[in-house]
Amino acid sequence: MKKIVIIGGESTGKSTMCKLLADYYNTQWVPEYAREFIENLKREYNQGDLFTIAKGQIELENKLSNQSNSFLFCDTNLYVIKVWSEHKYNACDIQILNLIAKQPYDAYLLLSPDIPWTDDPMREHPDEKDRNYFFNIYKEIVESSKLPFVIIKGNENERLKAAIEFVQKLS
Numbered sequence: 323m324k325k326i327v328i329i330g331g332e333s334t335g336k337s338t339m340c341k342l343l344a345d346y347y348n349t350q351w352v353p354e355y356a357r358e359f360i361e362n363l364k365r366e367y368n369q370g371d372l373f374t375i376a377k378g379q380i381e382l383e384n385k386l387s388n389q390s391n392s393f394l395f396c397d398t399n400l401y402v403i404k405v406w407s408e409h410k411y412n413a414c415d416i417q418i419l420n421l422i423a424k425q426p427y428d429a430y431l432l433l434s435p436d437i438p439w440t441d442d443p444m445r446e447h448p449d450e451k452d453r454n455y456f457f458n459i460y461k462e463i464v465e466s467s468k469l470p471f472v473i474i475k476g477n478e479n480e481r482l483k484a485a486i487e488f489v490q491k492l493s
Contacts, residue, residue, distance in 0.1 A: 323390055324492055325383070325426065327399045329464065330433030331456035335481065339433065339474070340395045342482050343489065350386040351395040355379040356403070369411040376403050376418045380425065392493060400425060401463050405456065429492055430464040430471035431485055432457075437477075 328336045328343075337353065344351035355378040360367050367375075379400060387394050400422045407414040435453035464471040472488040474481045 323387060323392060323394055324428040325387065325394045325396060326429045326431060326489065326492070327396045327427050328431045328433065329398055329402065329460050331435055331453050331460065333437075333453075334433035334435050334457075335437055335478070336397050336433055338478070339431065339481060339485060340397045342478075343393070343395045343485055346482075346486060347393050347395075347489070348391065349393050349395070350390040352379075352383050352386050352397055354397045354402075355382050356398075369407060369413075369415070372403050372407050373415050373417050376400050376421050379403070380421060383425075393489065396427070399427065401460070405459050405463075409456075427467075427469060429469055429488070430467065431488065432460055432464050432471055432473045433481070434473055434475040436475050 326343075328339050330336055340351035340353075356375045359371070359375050359378060363371070379398075383394070383396060400418060403418055404414045404422060407418065435450075435457050461473070470488075470492065472484065474484050476484070
């Protein structure tokens with residue numbers, strides 16, 4: 323089984339892409355655990371919550387990998403928590419960095435911020451400058467990973483077509 327991470331900034335269509343690919347390949351996809359965690363939190367999240375979110379994301383990946391066929395599509399990975407922590411709190415917990423080092427993946431789909439922003443109470447950076455800033459950070463991450471990756475752009479149909487073409491090459 324190949325674990326493919328769909329990564330990118332806020333409101334770039336990661337969840338939608340995961341759902342579409344999982345449907346196309348008749349497999350599972352891993353939702354972003356942070357969303358569920360924060361929605362159920364009765365207070366503002368803080369830096370200490372990020373390690374709990376990271377562990378929850380890994381647990382969810384492990385659970386769903388057992389239910390997958392040839393592919394598992396992950397709506398983000400721990401690099402997103404790292405980037406967020408460094409941006410918001412100017413540091414990342416060493417425990418999160420240790421978890422990142424232990425998580426194997428096979429490829430990345432990096433989603434471009436070239437689609438319109440969709441408001442969501444959990445999203446914090448709608449400005450185009452911020453969206454491009456985060457895209458460039460994620461681009462550096464996937465480039466330095468030495469794993470296969472593709473940048474996905476365009477409308478939903480163009481994005482799905484490019485993603486399927488890339489995934490087909492991995493099989």
